[in-house]
Amino acid sequence: MNKNSLKNSGLKIEESKMIIENLKPFDGQHCETTATGTLLRQLNIELSEPMLFGLGEGLGFIFWNMKSMNFPFIGGRIKPDVLTQNIARNLNLELTVKETSSTEKAWENVKTLINSGQIVGLKLDCFHLEYFSRPFHFAGHYAAIYGYDNDNAFLVDTKQQGRQVKTTLKSLAMARAEKGPMASKNLFYTLKLSDKKFDLKKAIPTAIKNNATEYLNPPITNIGYKGIYKTSSEIIKWFNTSKDLENDFKTTAALMEKAGTGGALFRNLYRDFLKESYDLLQIDEIKCGQEAFVEIAELWTSVVQLFEKVSHTKDFKYILQASDILKSISSKEKQAMELLGRI
Structure with a gap:
């Protein structure tokens, strides 16, 4: 894709900077519905956060004593990753999920997608994200990435965390690669329309x-x-x-x-x-x-x-x-x- 075609597709490109400009950030309270909702908006699918949560079959509960936390974890939803899988299935969308143990390959994969105009969902440990005012280890956090420059990644997170935010590329790499409960190996995902409509x-x-x-x-x-x-x-x-x-x-x-x-x-x-x-x-x-x-x-x-x-x-x-x-x-x-x- 050359610079002219990138410009026409709503992207702004410099030698070391790429921002998807026609972004429609999802305004959500919960991280996975916010990240996935942002990907859906790029597909012109506009659904409310409650509807996404329901279509994701998201209601659940867990009480868990985790070694990484000094107090028990009380969760009110199904386990991470499954919510987006359910949304994709119920809306007849193509979900692609990939993991890699290589930090370098993980970033190159995401960078390539952003360069092609694709907003990407990321799974992260929010402890490392610099915009969190009270950092704690939780590796089941999600955000959507829509751009980067030499130093920073530009993300969509929940409205509590600032909605359109940025964190350094170094901190993002640490957040993606962190190990522990609920963690994945630099997981990222994309959504595409299929030839089947949803009802x-x-x-x-x-x-x-x-x-x-x-x-x-x-x-x-x-x-x-x-x-x-x-x-x-x-x-x-x-x-x-x-x-x-x-x-x-x-x-x-x-x-x-x-x-x-x-x-x-x-x-x-x-x-x-x-x-x-x-x-x-x-x-x-x-x-x-x-x-x-x-x-x-x-x-x-x-x-x-x-x-x-x-x-x-x-x-x-x-x-x-x-x-x-x-x-x-x-x-x-x-x-x-x-x-x-x-x-």
Whole structure:
């Protein structure tokens, strides 16, 4: 591709700089839907973040003690990578995912795609990203890259992280190559249209039923509704053994409500997905499920608020209150997903 054709395709090129100028950054709260949503917008597919999360069959739960974190990880979604796989399948898109252990090859592969005008999704450990104000090791983070120069990579991340951001090429290489839980070998991915159109009216019920089946059949007891119930007792152990109650529960509360890992944010997204789906399909079970998740989302926010109170007061009574609410959430989510599985 010569410079003239690059210019005509909406790209700006210099000897050591490439920016995809006709970028339409996705405005999202959750990292993987934000990155994948940005790739979709380049294909002129405009869907809301709740719709992407729902089509990604994204609702889940995990409580996990990771060696890389000083406190337990509370996750409210299915495992990394699978969300985008589900979106691509339900929208009949071609998803290409590649990994390599070579840092140099990893960058050359992405650079070649950007030079051809292709926005690329990246999987990263956000600890190394310089625009994170409170860095922590989490290797299941996603961003879309749309340009670079001699020193920096230009990314689309969540609105909490600044939306259109930059980080040095060195820091990006470290973020892509980091090892540990949820990490991949410099993973990157692209999306392309296929010769098959997608039909939301067919894709939505399929995604809902698939998500319900997955959620209701957890392989181990720290996943799904069973994991939420287990968390109700695990947080008591955590309170009694924590070496830094203030930081542990403050950080967890922020992650759960805002940063796209824990319960509250994802329940809000799933609630809104069900609302959009009911408006389109008028299926009664979807409406009942949506109403259930209105309450469930509020309960998750209550848990977050209690974690914040634990952080400020170190008072055990707030942990006991959070434990009781988690037991209730476990039961309510199980019932809601059983209902949705019958559509």
